Amino acid sequence: MPERVYNFSPGPATLPYEVLQQASKDVINFKDSGIGLIEISHRSKEFMAVIEEAESLLRELMEIPDNYKVLFLQGGASSQFFMIPMNLLAGGKKATYLNTGTWSKKSIKEAQALADIHVAYSSEEKSFNRVPTDDEYTVDPDSEYLYFVSNNTIYGTQYAEMPKSDKMLISDMSSDILSRTFDVSKFGLIFAGAQKNLGPAGVTLVIIREDLIDTVPSDIPTMLSYKTHADKDSMFNTPPTFPIYIVGEVLKWLKDKGGVAEMEKINREKAGLLYDAIDATDYYRGHAEKESRSIMNVSFNLPTAELEQKFIAEAAAIGLSGLKGHRSIGGCRASIYNAFPREGVVKLVAFMKEFEAANPA
Ligand SMILES: Cc1ncc(COP(=O)(O)O)c(C=O)c1O
Structure with missing residues (x-):
């Protein structure tokens, strides 16, 4: 058996070999400090440099406008399924969802437990073999946002173009973030579990428009509030240091690739x-x-x-x-x-x- 095979796994998934080689060194001795990367304090200047570089590379690569916050959270992409309605739909607000597979179905279930959700499209009866075009659904006019999964990992479907709507967009981009260019400014919130295009499992990226953070209700549990994490630059509690470090290395690799x-x-x-x-x-x-x-x-x-x-x-x-x-x-x-x-x-x-x-x- 060769050392490495071609790994077609859907996630956790193949990472750049160069990144793994560098990580294997840094885990033992990070930047000649004599301490391994996963042993240093998250408040140390070494780790602060790691998280700041990861964020700034992401902003550069995705052309994220200045009025967006970048958060590195835990709880998997699945925690966003309830955090989004909990933070953004309190007080009887509504939202529209497109049902294009297992991951949108799960997010709809979580959102329905917390808010008034309109499911405007479903391809379930066609075993989720397609995503809709803009003329195949109507966004409820009272909706705060239109939610969709940009790439459906299980079924191998993807929106060729991001949906267009006069409502702000919210998207689960767990399985296609950084794979293609798009205009971030059309979105209120984008999230992605790291374990496909970004790094290892254990960190979830959230990109959120700043004005939405001001609307987050104050009576939700501290750790589940976007405001908590935005106010403390993802350092309210110990962040997942190793996954964040790998994300940074993957972003450097991606920049090097063009x-x-x-x-x-x-x-x-x-x-x-x-x-x-x-x-x-x-x-x-x-x-x-x-x-x-x-x-x-x-x-x-x-x-x-x-x-x-x-x-x-x-x-x-x-x-x-x-x-x-x-x-x-x-x-x-x-x-x-x-x-x-x-x-x-x-x-x-x-x-x-x-x-x-x-x-x-
Ligand atoms: C599109 C999409 N969303 C959400 C998830 C769930 O992610 P997590 O396991 O990080 O909760 C996955 C997992 O494969 C996924 O592919």
């Missing part, structure tokens, strides 16, 4: 290789409708469940790991986030051709 626009080109080309392989034959069937295809997660089926099992096992044996689809839809899924190398996609495409030839339907 930034988000360059990464988007690479991502589109990589995904194109896989979709071309799927479209070239009836043997492989993409789960997502073409217009809704994700450039991060490619979900597909083979003619039978038995062939899928064999495909996943034989792929793993040649160093193509993590291709099993999510248990809710089965099949196969190749997650090809920013750090996933192009060579791995090329190897998968070659394997798909060989497998089809050796295993006729």
